[in-house]
Amino acid sequence: MSMRPCWVEIHPRIFEDNFRFLSALAAPHAELLAIVKANAYGHGLELCAAAAERAGCGWLGVCSVEEGVAARAAAPSARVLVIGGAFPGQGEAVVRERLSVSAWEPWQLEELERAARAVGASAGSVGVHLEIDTGMSRQGVALELFDDEGAERLNGLLVHFGVGSPLRLEAVMTHLFASDEADGAQTESQLVRLDRALSRIESSGLGLWPEWLNVGQSAALVRGQAARIAGLAAGHGMRALMRPGLALYGLVPEFDPPFAGEEPPALIDARAHLRPVLSWKTRIASLREVPAGALIGYNGTFRAEHPMRLALIAAGYADGLRRQLGNRFSLLVGGQFAPLVGRISMDQSVIDVTAIPQAKIGDEVVLIGSQGENTISAVDHARACGTICWEIFTGIGSRVARLEV
Numbered sequence: 001m002s003m004r005p006c007w008v009e010i011h012p013r014i015f016e017d018n019f020r021f022l023s024a025l026a027a028p029h030a031e032l033l034a035i036v037k038a039n040a041y042g043h044g045l046e047l048c049a050a051a052a053e054r055a056g057c058g059w060l061g062v063c064s065v066e067e068g069v070a071a072r073a074a075a076p077s078a079r080v081l082v083i084g085g086a087f088p089g090q091g092e093a094v095v096r097e098r099l100s101v102s103a104w105e106p107w108q109l110e111e112l113e114r115a116a117r118a119v120g121a122s123a124g125s126v127g128v129h130l131e132i133d134t135g136m137s138r139q140g141v142a143l144e145l146f147d148d149e150g151a152e153r154l155n156g157l158l159v160h161f162g163v164g165s166p167l168r169l170e171a172v173m174t175h176l177f178a179s180d181e182a183d184g185a186q187t188e189s190q191l192v193r194l195d196r197a198l199s200r201i202e203s204s205g206l207g208l209w210p211e212w213l214n215v216g217q218s219a220a221l222v223r224g225q226a227a228r229i230a231g232l233a234a235g236h237g238m239r240a241l242m243r244p245g246l247a248l249y250g251l252v253p254e255f256d257p258p259f260a261g262e263e264p265p266a267l268i269d270a271r272a273h274l275r276p277v278l279s280w281k282t283r284i285a286s287l288r289e290v291p292a293g294a295l296i297g298y299n300g301t302f303r304a305e306h307p308m309r310l311a312l313i314a315a316g317y318a319d320g321l322r323r324q325l326g327n328r329f330s331l332l333v334g335g336q337f338a339p340l341v342g343r344i345s346m347d348q349s350v351i352d353v354t355a356i357p358q359a360k361i362g363d364e365v366v367l368i369g370s371q372g373e374n375t376i377s378a379v380d381h382a383r384a385c386g387t388i389c390w391e392i393f394t395g396i397g398s399r400v401a402r403l404e405v
């Protein structure tokens, strides 16, 4: 069946190029785990997981056990990490699908251990990434547990990795909450706290030697922090694993506040090499001429000051074209910017093509991507909506077809 023309085009080869570039940027310090949560940031999990594998990526990161099951099907031999942790009753699926999982609550470790023992899983067969809360106050073992007073509670967690347990302390992880702040001060204090926590795990007397130190999203990687994180890891006999998301999809995070002087060379390099993986398109469904005085869209928020030529497009807020963009954003038709006029509807929107007389029914309209000399990026959408490009990508509706090109 032919489709309603509202689709995204995914370039798996660009994803592969981005992965290889980032991998080289991290080398020889860190390996990479490709974050493909939320349907690969809206890009399509299957396409991106396959592209990651082709590019030599050994690790995928997803939010949930449900996403882990989907990632396992798409990439049978990859190591798949569930960064959001398992929920009650999900241990069985973690074991069955050979997922690694982040954990920090005693009940999570109990759930995993019980599920693993129930199927007679062999010692150390379930990889756990113990998350430490080094300052974000979101998830992870509280830092107090690494003080003297917390020793008993910390050991209560660590005994789950004792000799003969089906759980293996595969990694220690933390999340940086300000890696896009140029001065790096918050990140540095998080890393210092992490260092202390690692020493504490080492001296627990349980003989735990986690292989990986799992730290650092796109911003940390593209600003060149692989060496710093690898240094910290090496001090504890560990290897560094970094976990970029956004940069794999071709966008460089914005640094706010920005760098005062020269940007780090890694960042300049990343800007030059990373390319967007996704374009978002629709087509003109219908054209009409309206006289001066005509009202356009719900509540007539736009009134034509002169005769206008309007194009109806098959994209609305249910597709992810944010409603705030009505009357304040333009899309591309025939390589030119055509303003969105009136309110965006759930399934449709109207653009002004008065200045683009060659526009005709069936013409391609670009929401994200390039046409002729002009480009609209997810960052442009985000700025116009007062949000971040992560939210724009993940807001592209599930009914929008993901097409490999």
Ligand SMILES: *Cc1c(COP(=O)(O)O)cnc(C)c1O
Pocket: 035, 037, 083, 175, 216, 217, 218, 219, 243, 244, 245, 246, 247
């Ligand atoms: C989403 C996420 C990432 C990836 O972040 P980017 O900024 O997109 O690179 C890494 N780690 C965790 C824990 C995340 O939730």
